[in-house]
Amino acid sequence: MMSDIKVKIKHLYKIFGSNPTAMVNHVKNGISKQELLSQYRHVLGLKDVNINVPARGVQVIMGLSGSGKSTLIRHINRLIEPTDGEIIVDGKNVLKMNINELRDFRRHTLSMVFQKFALLPHYTVMDNVAYGLKVQNIPIEKARQRSQKWIDRVGLSGFEYNYPAQLSGGMQQRVGLARALATDAEILLMDEAFSALDPLIRTDMQDILLDLQEELHKTIIFITHDLDEALRIGDNIAILRDGEVVQQGTPQEIVLHPADDYVNDFIKDINRARVLEVSSVMDDKLIDHGPDIDINMVIEEALPRLSAMTAPKGVVTQDGKAVGSVCLDRMVAAIARPKSTSNSKTIYS
């Protein structure tokens, strides 16, 4: 699969306060967030975060508000300076860059989409999309020419000379997306990019993103608090709680083996049928007849195939060859909501 690592986050710590560097050792020695606050008046933002983001994949980082996810994504382009740790992009340590290297890095290697769009209100749609190119000192006419393609691509043709204030939220975020894509940066940072949109528009934007991704193969780091969104677009998911990564893995792994109650609480309300693949419920007993079902098909799609043919079992295939079988009962059992592992109500701060 995708083996080369594009962005490597190593032992990243972020502490807010008057003397954060002095606090790192306390944190490394295991002091809790609450103790750090009450004893030393420092706020723990991120604690020993290690994430390897594979190239050309979608890495989702999710957590509730206050979990440090927006802080984390701002470390990757150094809008926030870390207290300790390393961030390696394409083999280069971002934290060692001087101001000029950092500027070039931001101009060419990555671009960002913001939760509240953060468009330039005094620029037209066209000039907003061209902004990243303008910053690179590309002549404005040429920048506009290159921007037109992206405006068309996100479906905003005809709105080139409107101002952001004249567009709806969904359209404004299309501008934000086009602006980020226009610089041809390989890495896309998306900070809760679709969270401010209503559900239908959000699904729409996810479709646009997935569509584009199929063609562009960018490395996308996507922040969200919405697990359905994370499962839908993520190849990998890292779950953050109180500045710590509590679990990392593919959507399947997280739904099947939640690491703790926190993750369990997250996944209990999701549509499991849309995440779980047939591979998680099949067995390798070969059967003679039944509808063919691909091993990587999600249960949501596999179920109607079986019920349409009123077959109790289906033949699981991989690359066209039969590798096992799957029965209706197990699929139905797998998508039922699991019982909570703990009875106590947990309150997350």
Next chain:
Amino acid sequence: MNFPIDRIDLRELKKGIDFAFRDFSRTYGDAIEAFFDPLMYFMVWLEQLMINAPWQVMVFIFAFLAWLGSRSVLLVLGTVCSFALIYYLRMWEDTMATVAIISVATLTCIGIGIPLGVLMARSNRVQAIVTPILDVMQTIPSFVYLIPVVMLLGIGKVPGLLAVCIYAMPPIVRLTNLGIRLVDKEVLEAAESFGASYRQKLFDVQIPLALPNIFAGVNQTIMMALAMVVIASMIGVKSLGVPVLRAISNQYLALGLMNGLAIVVLAIIFDRVSQKYGQRLQKHRQGGHDV
């Protein structure tokens, strides 16, 4: 009553300050005056130009500028009528002199005030130093700083300009600082994430987005400069303030009223045109959504 400092010491202290400043102005006064000479020649030249040009031409220029700024027929008509009336009531020369010094003062205030405001917005330390200075400039009675200004530069246009600028500059500095500090942090962050340099952020994002506030500052500066014109005329600045002063000392009601109203008319025209211009710069804010 017992004061820690007795009368004689206090008198000596005041004398010390007075003599020190007198010595300073005797030593350096000429050099400082010479330094400002080009400015004075420019002001004299501008004033003479405006007074000697045919009045119809000047009215046309004012009308044209009003149109450029406001795009409002009503305002242009008002401008033409006001200036014609001023001409027929024989206040033309003083009015032109007033417009000349206001223009120079406003340009000076913008030229110094906006960069200073930008610096203040960039650094909290500069803000901490400049803010109390601005407070002093705005609240100290203007007669108080007229004394050292006149001692140093004598009477005339340059000390007058200085006095006007001291009084009129604070609003533009404050509002530039405020405007830039109020720029949406997210938009600024976006600019930064695309690798914008400090200059690019300043000229593409901060100043354009701070323009409504900066313009409010320019407007305030013009208004305060006009208000200062009467006091500046006490130190020899030719303007509508001179007949007003004469009216005060001789109790000429009509003279004072007419020249005072001429200042009001100028103020209204400047205010409306600059406000309309400021609004037109904000065209992008029209639309159903707040950004």
